[in-house]
Amino acid sequence: MQKVRIAIDAMGGDHGAPVTVPGAAVSLERHPDSEFLIYGDAAQLEPLMAKYPALKAASRVIHTDVSVRMDAKPSQALRQGRWKSSMWLAIDAVKKGEADVVVSAGNTGALMAMAKIHLRTKPGVERPAIAAVWPTLRGESVVLDVGASIGADSQQLVQMAAMGAAMARVLFDLERPKVGLLNVGVEEVKGLEEVREAGRLLREQPLPHLDYTGFVEGDDIGKGTVDVVVTEGFAGNIALKTAEGTAKQIAEYLRSALGRTLRSRLGYLLAREAFRTLRDKLDPRKINGGVFLGLNGVVIKSHGSTDAEGFAAAVDLGYDVVRYDLLEKVNQMLGSQPSVPPVTLAAGAQS
Missing domain, CATH: 3.40.718.10 (Isopropylmalate Dehydrogenase)
Known part of the structure:
Protein backbone atom coordinates (compact mmCIF):
# COMPACT_ATOMS: atom_id res chain seq x y z
CA MET A 1 0.00 0.00 0.00
CA GLU A 126 -14.45 32.12 -4.39
CA ARG A 127 -12.73 31.11 -1.18
CA PRO A 128 -12.18 27.98 0.88
CA ALA A 129 -14.13 27.10 4.00
CA ILE A 130 -13.12 25.01 7.00
CA ALA A 131 -15.51 22.10 7.45
CA ALA A 132 -15.69 20.30 10.79
CA VAL A 133 -17.42 17.01 11.57
CA TRP A 134 -19.61 17.76 14.58
CA PRO A 135 -20.93 15.09 17.00
CA THR A 136 -24.71 15.33 17.50
CA LEU A 137 -27.50 13.48 19.28
CA ARG A 138 -28.27 11.76 15.98
CA GLY A 139 -24.72 10.96 14.96
CA GLU A 140 -22.62 13.54 13.13
CA SER A 141 -23.10 16.65 11.01
CA VAL A 142 -20.85 18.76 8.81
CA VAL A 143 -20.51 22.38 9.98
CA LEU A 144 -18.86 25.06 7.85
CA ASP A 145 -17.30 27.60 7.87
CA VAL A 146 -15.72 27.32 11.33
CA GLY A 147 -13.10 30.00 10.86
CA ALA A 148 -11.45 30.24 7.44
CA SER A 149 -12.67 33.82 6.90
CA ILE A 150 -14.91 36.41 8.47
CA GLY A 151 -18.19 37.28 6.79
CA ALA A 152 -19.79 35.86 3.66
CA ASP A 153 -22.20 37.09 1.02
CA SER A 154 -25.18 35.08 -0.17
CA GLN A 155 -23.31 33.51 -3.10
CA GLN A 156 -20.49 32.34 -0.83
CA LEU A 157 -23.00 30.83 1.60
CA VAL A 158 -24.63 28.94 -1.26
CA GLN A 159 -21.22 27.67 -2.39
CA MET A 160 -20.54 26.48 1.16
CA ALA A 161 -23.90 24.71 1.21
CA ALA A 162 -22.96 22.85 -1.97
CA MET A 163 -19.49 21.94 -0.63
CA GLY A 164 -20.86 20.85 2.74
CA ALA A 165 -23.58 18.76 1.11
CA ALA A 166 -21.02 17.06 -1.13
CA MET A 167 -18.88 16.25 1.91
CA ALA A 168 -21.91 14.90 3.80
CA ARG A 169 -22.86 12.71 0.83
CA VAL A 170 -19.40 11.15 0.88
CA LEU A 171 -19.01 10.82 4.66
CA PHE A 172 -22.53 9.78 5.59
CA ASP A 173 -23.59 8.04 2.37
CA LEU A 174 -26.65 10.26 1.90
CA GLU A 175 -28.34 10.89 -1.41
CA ARG A 176 -29.72 14.32 -0.43
CA PRO A 177 -28.25 15.65 2.82
CA LYS A 178 -30.43 18.05 4.77
CA VAL A 179 -28.88 21.53 4.77
CA GLY A 180 -29.71 24.45 7.08
CA LEU A 181 -28.46 28.03 7.30
CA LEU A 182 -27.49 29.10 10.82
CA ASN A 183 -29.54 32.13 11.84
CA VAL A 184 -30.94 33.99 14.86
CA GLY A 185 -34.36 32.45 14.25
CA VAL A 186 -36.16 30.09 11.91
CA GLU A 187 -38.51 32.78 10.54
CA GLU A 188 -37.69 33.91 7.01
CA VAL A 189 -37.79 37.61 7.98
CA LYS A 190 -35.01 37.29 10.56
CA GLY A 191 -31.27 37.62 10.22
CA LEU A 192 -28.73 39.35 8.03
CA GLU A 193 -29.74 40.23 4.51
CA GLU A 194 -26.99 38.00 3.09
CA VAL A 195 -28.36 35.00 5.02
CA ARG A 196 -31.95 35.68 3.97
CA GLU A 197 -30.88 36.04 0.33
CA ALA A 198 -28.87 32.81 0.50
CA GLY A 199 -31.98 31.10 1.86
CA ARG A 200 -34.03 32.40 -1.06
CA LEU A 201 -31.45 31.13 -3.57
CA LEU A 202 -31.31 27.70 -1.95
CA ARG A 203 -35.12 27.46 -1.97
CA GLU A 204 -35.56 28.57 -5.56
CA GLN A 205 -32.65 26.93 -7.39
CA PRO A 206 -32.83 23.32 -8.62
CA LEU A 207 -30.26 21.60 -6.39
CA PRO A 208 -30.95 17.87 -6.64
CA HIS A 209 -28.00 16.85 -4.44
CA LEU A 210 -29.14 18.66 -1.29
CA ASP A 211 -32.36 19.19 0.64
CA TYR A 212 -32.50 22.76 1.93
CA THR A 213 -34.71 22.77 5.03
CA GLY A 214 -34.49 26.47 5.96
CA PHE A 215 -32.93 28.34 8.87
CA VAL A 216 -31.61 26.57 11.97
CA GLU A 217 -30.59 28.00 15.33
CA GLY A 218 -27.59 27.32 17.52
CA ASP A 219 -29.22 24.53 19.54
CA ASP A 220 -30.03 22.67 16.32
CA ILE A 221 -26.32 21.97 15.74
CA GLY A 222 -26.02 19.58 18.68
CA LYS A 223 -29.48 18.12 18.08
CA GLY A 224 -28.46 17.03 14.60
CA THR A 225 -31.53 18.68 13.07
CA VAL A 226 -29.76 18.81 9.69
CA ASP A 227 -26.81 17.00 8.13
CA VAL A 228 -25.04 20.23 7.11
CA VAL A 229 -25.01 23.54 8.99
CA VAL A 230 -23.84 26.53 6.94
CA THR A 231 -22.60 29.80 8.40
CA GLU A 232 -19.82 32.31 7.91
CA GLY A 233 -16.53 31.90 9.75
CA PHE A 234 -17.07 34.39 12.57
CA ALA A 235 -20.25 32.75 13.87
CA GLY A 236 -19.00 29.26 13.05
CA ASN A 237 -15.78 29.66 15.01
CA ILE A 238 -17.62 31.08 18.02
CA ALA A 239 -20.10 28.19 17.90
CA LEU A 240 -17.27 25.65 17.72
CA LYS A 241 -15.32 27.10 20.63
CA THR A 242 -18.46 27.61 22.72
CA ALA A 243 -19.34 23.93 22.26
CA GLU A 244 -15.81 22.88 23.21
CA GLY A 245 -15.84 25.12 26.27
CA THR A 246 -19.22 23.78 27.35
CA ALA A 247 -17.99 20.20 26.97
CA LYS A 248 -14.99 20.95 29.19
CA GLN A 249 -17.24 22.71 31.71
CA ILE A 250 -19.62 19.73 31.95
CA ALA A 251 -16.69 17.32 32.26
CA GLU A 252 -15.27 19.39 35.12
CA TYR A 253 -18.66 19.52 36.86
CA LEU A 254 -18.91 15.72 36.62
CA ARG A 255 -15.37 15.22 37.90
CA SER A 256 -16.04 17.46 40.87
CA ALA A 257 -19.41 15.91 41.69
CA LEU A 258 -18.18 12.32 41.43
CA GLY A 259 -15.34 12.91 43.85
CA ARG A 260 -17.29 14.87 46.43
CA THR A 261 -18.56 12.05 48.69
CA LEU A 262 -17.89 8.39 49.35
CA ARG A 263 -21.28 7.50 47.88
CA SER A 264 -20.58 9.40 44.66
CA ARG A 265 -17.16 7.73 44.36
CA LEU A 266 -18.79 4.32 44.79
CA GLY A 267 -21.38 5.28 42.18
CA TYR A 268 -18.58 6.16 39.78
CA LEU A 269 -16.97 2.75 40.28
CA LEU A 270 -20.27 1.03 39.48
CA ALA A 271 -20.85 3.10 36.34
CA ARG A 272 -17.22 3.50 35.32
CA GLU A 273 -17.69 2.30 31.73
CA ALA A 274 -20.63 4.63 31.17
CA PHE A 275 -18.67 7.60 32.50
CA ARG A 276 -15.67 6.65 30.36
CA THR A 277 -17.92 6.69 27.28
CA LEU A 278 -19.35 10.05 28.32
CA ARG A 279 -15.86 11.44 28.88
CA ASP A 280 -14.82 10.40 25.38
CA LYS A 281 -17.95 11.99 23.92
CA LEU A 282 -17.20 15.25 25.71
CA ASP A 283 -13.50 15.33 24.81
CA PRO A 284 -13.03 18.02 22.10
CA ARG A 285 -9.61 16.59 21.26
CA LYS A 286 -11.26 13.54 19.71
CA ILE A 287 -12.79 15.66 16.93
CA ASN A 288 -9.99 18.18 16.50
CA GLY A 289 -9.24 19.26 12.96
CA GLY A 290 -11.08 20.86 10.08
CA VAL A 291 -10.77 20.31 6.33
CA PHE A 292 -10.24 23.24 3.99
CA LEU A 293 -12.81 22.70 1.23
Whole structure:
Protein backbone atom coordinates (compact mmCIF):
# COMPACT_ATOMS: atom_id res chain seq x y z
CA MET A 1 0.00 0.00 0.00
CA GLN A 2 1.30 3.45 -0.92
CA LYS A 3 2.41 5.63 1.96
CA VAL A 4 0.37 8.68 2.97
CA ARG A 5 2.81 11.59 2.93
CA ILE A 6 2.01 14.19 5.58
CA ALA A 7 3.64 17.63 5.79
CA ILE A 8 3.65 19.06 9.32
CA ASP A 9 3.96 22.75 10.16
CA ALA A 10 5.81 21.87 13.35
CA MET A 11 6.16 25.43 14.63
CA GLY A 12 2.46 26.32 14.34
CA GLY A 13 0.06 26.62 17.26
CA ASP A 14 0.28 27.99 20.79
CA HIS A 15 2.86 25.39 21.83
CA GLY A 16 4.69 24.50 18.60
CA ALA A 17 7.02 21.52 18.37
CA PRO A 18 6.47 20.15 21.92
CA VAL A 19 2.89 19.36 20.81
CA THR A 20 3.19 18.75 17.06
CA VAL A 21 6.05 16.23 17.25
CA PRO A 22 4.50 13.91 19.89
CA GLY A 23 1.15 14.36 18.15
CA ALA A 24 2.62 13.12 14.88
CA ALA A 25 4.17 10.19 16.78
CA VAL A 26 0.78 9.21 18.23
CA SER A 27 -0.83 9.34 14.78
CA LEU A 28 1.97 7.23 13.31
CA GLU A 29 1.25 4.51 15.87
CA ARG A 30 -2.32 4.38 14.57
CA HIS A 31 -1.34 4.66 10.90
CA PRO A 32 2.04 2.97 10.31
CA ASP A 33 1.70 3.54 6.56
CA SER A 34 2.38 7.27 7.05
CA GLU A 35 5.54 9.22 6.45
CA PHE A 36 6.26 12.78 7.43
CA LEU A 37 7.94 15.93 6.20
CA ILE A 38 8.40 18.03 9.33
CA TYR A 39 9.12 21.72 8.84
CA GLY A 40 10.60 23.84 11.60
CA ASP A 41 13.65 24.78 13.62
CA ALA A 42 15.93 21.73 13.56
CA ALA A 43 17.54 22.75 16.86
CA GLN A 44 14.15 22.35 18.55
CA LEU A 45 12.96 19.41 16.51
CA GLU A 46 15.90 17.02 16.68
CA PRO A 47 15.92 16.51 20.51
CA LEU A 48 12.16 15.92 20.40
CA MET A 49 12.40 13.53 17.46
CA ALA A 50 15.04 11.51 19.32
CA LYS A 51 12.37 10.57 21.88
CA TYR A 52 10.26 8.92 19.16
CA PRO A 53 12.47 6.53 17.15
CA ALA A 54 9.60 5.27 14.97
CA LEU A 55 8.65 8.83 14.00
CA LYS A 56 12.28 9.75 13.34
CA ALA A 57 12.65 6.75 11.04
CA ALA A 58 9.50 7.71 9.13
CA SER A 59 10.31 11.42 8.85
CA ARG A 60 12.51 13.98 7.22
CA VAL A 61 13.13 17.27 9.03
CA ILE A 62 13.39 20.38 6.84
CA HIS A 63 14.96 23.26 8.74
CA THR A 64 13.61 26.77 8.84
CA ASP A 65 13.98 29.25 11.66
CA VAL A 66 10.97 31.30 10.48
CA SER A 67 7.50 30.65 11.91
CA VAL A 68 4.21 32.52 11.58
CA ARG A 69 3.17 34.17 14.83
CA MET A 70 -0.30 33.34 16.11
CA ASP A 71 -1.17 37.04 16.39
CA ALA A 72 0.14 38.03 12.95
CA LYS A 73 -2.29 39.50 10.44
CA PRO A 74 -2.55 37.46 7.22
CA SER A 75 -0.96 40.26 5.17
CA GLN A 76 1.93 40.50 7.64
CA ALA A 77 2.37 36.72 7.64
CA LEU A 78 2.52 36.72 3.85
CA ARG A 79 5.18 39.43 3.81
CA GLN A 80 7.35 37.89 6.50
CA GLY A 81 6.67 34.17 6.10
CA ARG A 82 6.18 33.64 2.41
CA TRP A 83 8.80 31.37 0.81
CA LYS A 84 10.59 30.49 4.07
CA SER A 85 8.23 29.90 7.03
CA SER A 86 7.36 26.40 8.26
CA MET A 87 3.74 27.01 7.26
CA TRP A 88 4.52 28.11 3.71
CA LEU A 89 7.05 25.34 3.13
CA ALA A 90 4.62 22.68 4.36
CA ILE A 91 1.95 23.98 1.95
CA ASP A 92 4.58 24.12 -0.79
CA ALA A 93 5.26 20.40 -0.32
CA VAL A 94 1.63 19.72 -1.25
CA LYS A 95 1.86 22.11 -4.19
CA LYS A 96 4.95 20.31 -5.52
CA GLY A 97 3.46 16.86 -4.99
CA GLU A 98 6.01 15.96 -2.31
CA ALA A 99 3.24 15.55 0.29
CA ASP A 100 -0.41 14.51 0.09
CA VAL A 101 -1.66 16.71 2.91
CA VAL A 102 -0.48 19.53 5.16
CA VAL A 103 -1.48 19.77 8.83
CA SER A 104 -1.03 22.99 10.78
CA ALA A 105 -2.14 24.30 14.17
CA GLY A 106 -0.93 27.77 13.22
CA ASN A 107 -2.56 31.13 12.58
CA THR A 108 -5.86 30.39 10.79
CA GLY A 109 -5.96 33.60 8.76
CA ALA A 110 -2.38 33.14 7.59
CA LEU A 111 -2.99 29.48 6.72
CA MET A 112 -6.05 30.39 4.71
CA ALA A 113 -4.25 33.19 2.87
CA MET A 114 -1.15 31.13 2.09
CA ALA A 115 -3.15 28.07 1.03
CA LYS A 116 -5.40 30.10 -1.24
CA ILE A 117 -2.50 31.91 -2.89
CA HIS A 118 -0.30 28.86 -3.28
CA LEU A 119 -2.78 26.06 -3.97
CA ARG A 120 -5.53 28.16 -5.58
CA THR A 121 -9.24 27.47 -5.28
CA LYS A 122 -11.28 25.11 -7.40
CA PRO A 123 -13.16 26.63 -10.36
CA GLY A 124 -16.37 28.27 -9.20
CA VAL A 125 -15.22 28.59 -5.57
CA GLU A 126 -14.45 32.12 -4.39
CA ARG A 127 -12.73 31.11 -1.18
CA PRO A 128 -12.18 27.98 0.88
CA ALA A 129 -14.13 27.10 4.00
CA ILE A 130 -13.12 25.01 7.00
CA ALA A 131 -15.51 22.10 7.45
CA ALA A 132 -15.69 20.30 10.79
CA VAL A 133 -17.42 17.01 11.57
CA TRP A 134 -19.61 17.76 14.58
CA PRO A 135 -20.93 15.09 17.00
CA THR A 136 -24.71 15.33 17.50
CA LEU A 137 -27.50 13.48 19.28
CA ARG A 138 -28.27 11.76 15.98
CA GLY A 139 -24.72 10.96 14.96
CA GLU A 140 -22.62 13.54 13.13
CA SER A 141 -23.10 16.65 11.01
CA VAL A 142 -20.85 18.76 8.81
CA VAL A 143 -20.51 22.38 9.98
CA LEU A 144 -18.86 25.06 7.85
CA ASP A 145 -17.30 27.60 7.87
CA VAL A 146 -15.72 27.32 11.33
CA GLY A 147 -13.10 30.00 10.86
CA ALA A 148 -11.45 30.24 7.44
CA SER A 149 -12.67 33.82 6.90
CA ILE A 150 -14.91 36.41 8.47
CA GLY A 151 -18.19 37.28 6.79
CA ALA A 152 -19.79 35.86 3.66
CA ASP A 153 -22.20 37.09 1.02
CA SER A 154 -25.18 35.08 -0.17
CA GLN A 155 -23.31 33.51 -3.10
CA GLN A 156 -20.49 32.34 -0.83
CA LEU A 157 -23.00 30.83 1.60
CA VAL A 158 -24.63 28.94 -1.26
CA GLN A 159 -21.22 27.67 -2.39
CA MET A 160 -20.54 26.48 1.16
CA ALA A 161 -23.90 24.71 1.21
CA ALA A 162 -22.96 22.85 -1.97
CA MET A 163 -19.49 21.94 -0.63
CA GLY A 164 -20.86 20.85 2.74
CA ALA A 165 -23.58 18.76 1.11
CA ALA A 166 -21.02 17.06 -1.13
CA MET A 167 -18.88 16.25 1.91
CA ALA A 168 -21.91 14.90 3.80
CA ARG A 169 -22.86 12.71 0.83
CA VAL A 170 -19.40 11.15 0.88
CA LEU A 171 -19.01 10.82 4.66
CA PHE A 172 -22.53 9.78 5.59
CA ASP A 173 -23.59 8.04 2.37
CA LEU A 174 -26.65 10.26 1.90
CA GLU A 175 -28.34 10.89 -1.41
CA ARG A 176 -29.72 14.32 -0.43
CA PRO A 177 -28.25 15.65 2.82
CA LYS A 178 -30.43 18.05 4.77
CA VAL A 179 -28.88 21.53 4.77
CA GLY A 180 -29.71 24.45 7.08
CA LEU A 181 -28.46 28.03 7.30
CA LEU A 182 -27.49 29.10 10.82
CA ASN A 183 -29.54 32.13 11.84
CA VAL A 184 -30.94 33.99 14.86
CA GLY A 185 -34.36 32.45 14.25
CA VAL A 186 -36.16 30.09 11.91
CA GLU A 187 -38.51 32.78 10.54
CA GLU A 188 -37.69 33.91 7.01
CA VAL A 189 -37.79 37.61 7.98
CA LYS A 190 -35.01 37.29 10.56
CA GLY A 191 -31.27 37.62 10.22
CA LEU A 192 -28.73 39.35 8.03
CA GLU A 193 -29.74 40.23 4.51
CA GLU A 194 -26.99 38.00 3.09
CA VAL A 195 -28.36 35.00 5.02
CA ARG A 196 -31.95 35.68 3.97
CA GLU A 197 -30.88 36.04 0.33
CA ALA A 198 -28.87 32.81 0.50
CA GLY A 199 -31.98 31.10 1.86
CA ARG A 200 -34.03 32.40 -1.06
CA LEU A 201 -31.45 31.13 -3.57
CA LEU A 202 -31.31 27.70 -1.95
CA ARG A 203 -35.12 27.46 -1.97
CA GLU A 204 -35.56 28.57 -5.56
CA GLN A 205 -32.65 26.93 -7.39
CA PRO A 206 -32.83 23.32 -8.62
CA LEU A 207 -30.26 21.60 -6.39
CA PRO A 208 -30.95 17.87 -6.64
CA HIS A 209 -28.00 16.85 -4.44
CA LEU A 210 -29.14 18.66 -1.29
CA ASP A 211 -32.36 19.19 0.64
CA TYR A 212 -32.50 22.76 1.93
CA THR A 213 -34.71 22.77 5.03
CA GLY A 214 -34.49 26.47 5.96
CA PHE A 215 -32.93 28.34 8.87
CA VAL A 216 -31.61 26.57 11.97
CA GLU A 217 -30.59 28.00 15.33
CA GLY A 218 -27.59 27.32 17.52
CA ASP A 219 -29.22 24.53 19.54
CA ASP A 220 -30.03 22.67 16.32
CA ILE A 221 -26.32 21.97 15.74
CA GLY A 222 -26.02 19.58 18.68
CA LYS A 223 -29.48 18.12 18.08
CA GLY A 224 -28.46 17.03 14.60
CA THR A 225 -31.53 18.68 13.07
CA VAL A 226 -29.76 18.81 9.69
CA ASP A 227 -26.81 17.00 8.13
CA VAL A 228 -25.04 20.23 7.11
CA VAL A 229 -25.01 23.54 8.99
CA VAL A 230 -23.84 26.53 6.94
CA THR A 231 -22.60 29.80 8.40
CA GLU A 232 -19.82 32.31 7.91
CA GLY A 233 -16.53 31.90 9.75
CA PHE A 234 -17.07 34.39 12.57
CA ALA A 235 -20.25 32.75 13.87
CA GLY A 236 -19.00 29.26 13.05
CA ASN A 237 -15.78 29.66 15.01
CA ILE A 238 -17.62 31.08 18.02
CA ALA A 239 -20.10 28.19 17.90
CA LEU A 240 -17.27 25.65 17.72
CA LYS A 241 -15.32 27.10 20.63
CA THR A 242 -18.46 27.61 22.72
CA ALA A 243 -19.34 23.93 22.26
CA GLU A 244 -15.81 22.88 23.21
CA GLY A 245 -15.84 25.12 26.27
CA THR A 246 -19.22 23.78 27.35
CA ALA A 247 -17.99 20.20 26.97
CA LYS A 248 -14.99 20.95 29.19
CA GLN A 249 -17.24 22.71 31.71
CA ILE A 250 -19.62 19.73 31.95
CA ALA A 251 -16.69 17.32 32.26
CA GLU A 252 -15.27 19.39 35.12
CA TYR A 253 -18.66 19.52 36.86
CA LEU A 254 -18.91 15.72 36.62
CA ARG A 255 -15.37 15.22 37.90
CA SER A 256 -16.04 17.46 40.87
CA ALA A 257 -19.41 15.91 41.69
CA LEU A 258 -18.18 12.32 41.43
CA GLY A 259 -15.34 12.91 43.85
CA ARG A 260 -17.29 14.87 46.43
CA THR A 261 -18.56 12.05 48.69
CA LEU A 262 -17.89 8.39 49.35
CA ARG A 263 -21.28 7.50 47.88
CA SER A 264 -20.58 9.40 44.66
CA ARG A 265 -17.16 7.73 44.36
CA LEU A 266 -18.79 4.32 44.79
CA GLY A 267 -21.38 5.28 42.18
CA TYR A 268 -18.58 6.16 39.78
CA LEU A 269 -16.97 2.75 40.28
CA LEU A 270 -20.27 1.03 39.48
CA ALA A 271 -20.85 3.10 36.34
CA ARG A 272 -17.22 3.50 35.32
CA GLU A 273 -17.69 2.30 31.73
CA ALA A 274 -20.63 4.63 31.17
CA PHE A 275 -18.67 7.60 32.50
CA ARG A 276 -15.67 6.65 30.36
CA THR A 277 -17.92 6.69 27.28
CA LEU A 278 -19.35 10.05 28.32
CA ARG A 279 -15.86 11.44 28.88
CA ASP A 280 -14.82 10.40 25.38
CA LYS A 281 -17.95 11.99 23.92
CA LEU A 282 -17.20 15.25 25.71
CA ASP A 283 -13.50 15.33 24.81
CA PRO A 284 -13.03 18.02 22.10
CA ARG A 285 -9.61 16.59 21.26
CA LYS A 286 -11.26 13.54 19.71
CA ILE A 287 -12.79 15.66 16.93
CA ASN A 288 -9.99 18.18 16.50
CA GLY A 289 -9.24 19.26 12.96
CA GLY A 290 -11.08 20.86 10.08
CA VAL A 291 -10.77 20.31 6.33
CA PHE A 292 -10.24 23.24 3.99
CA LEU A 293 -12.81 22.70 1.23
CA GLY A 294 -12.47 24.32 -2.19
CA LEU A 295 -8.68 24.12 -2.65
CA ASN A 296 -6.47 22.29 -5.13
CA GLY A 297 -4.83 20.36 -2.30
CA VAL A 298 -5.57 18.93 1.12
CA VAL A 299 -5.10 21.27 4.09
CA ILE A 300 -6.07 20.36 7.66
CA LYS A 301 -6.38 23.01 10.38
CA SER A 302 -5.85 21.93 13.98
CA HIS A 303 -6.85 24.07 16.94
CA GLY A 304 -3.92 26.17 18.03
CA SER A 305 -4.35 25.46 21.75
CA THR A 306 -4.68 21.69 21.52
CA ASP A 307 -2.34 19.16 23.10
CA ALA A 308 -0.50 16.24 21.49
CA GLU A 309 -3.56 13.97 21.52
CA GLY A 310 -5.65 16.66 19.85
CA PHE A 311 -3.00 17.33 17.21
CA ALA A 312 -2.80 13.59 16.56
CA ALA A 313 -6.54 13.64 15.82
CA ALA A 314 -5.97 16.36 13.22
CA VAL A 315 -3.17 14.31 11.63
CA ASP A 316 -5.50 11.29 11.66
CA LEU A 317 -8.10 13.35 9.83
CA GLY A 318 -5.55 14.32 7.19
CA TYR A 319 -4.59 10.67 6.78
CA ASP A 320 -8.23 9.64 6.31
CA VAL A 321 -8.96 12.42 3.82
CA VAL A 322 -6.05 11.23 1.67
CA ARG A 323 -6.45 7.49 2.14
CA TYR A 324 -10.14 7.57 1.20
CA ASP A 325 -9.87 10.26 -1.51
CA LEU A 326 -12.41 12.40 0.31
CA LEU A 327 -11.72 15.70 -1.44
CA GLU A 328 -11.55 14.09 -4.86
CA LYS A 329 -14.98 12.57 -4.28
CA VAL A 330 -16.30 15.89 -2.96
CA ASN A 331 -14.95 17.70 -6.04
CA GLN A 332 -16.53 15.12 -8.34
CA MET A 333 -19.89 15.65 -6.68
CA LEU A 334 -19.51 19.43 -6.85
CA GLY A 335 -18.80 19.12 -10.56
CA SER A 336 -22.06 17.27 -11.08
CA GLN A 337 -24.15 19.90 -9.30
CA PRO A 338 -25.76 22.82 -11.15
CA SER A 339 -24.21 26.15 -10.27
CA VAL A 340 -26.10 29.04 -8.72
CA PRO A 341 -25.85 32.33 -10.63
CA PRO A 342 -24.13 35.16 -8.77
CA VAL A 343 -26.20 37.89 -7.18
CA THR A 344 -25.51 41.45 -6.05
CA LEU A 345 -26.58 42.58 -2.60
CA ALA A 346 -26.82 45.94 -0.93
CA ALA A 347 -25.01 46.22 2.38
CA GLY A 348 -27.06 46.09 5.53
CA ALA A 349 -28.65 43.83 8.08
CA GLN A 350 -31.96 43.25 9.79
CA SER A 351 -32.97 41.27 12.83
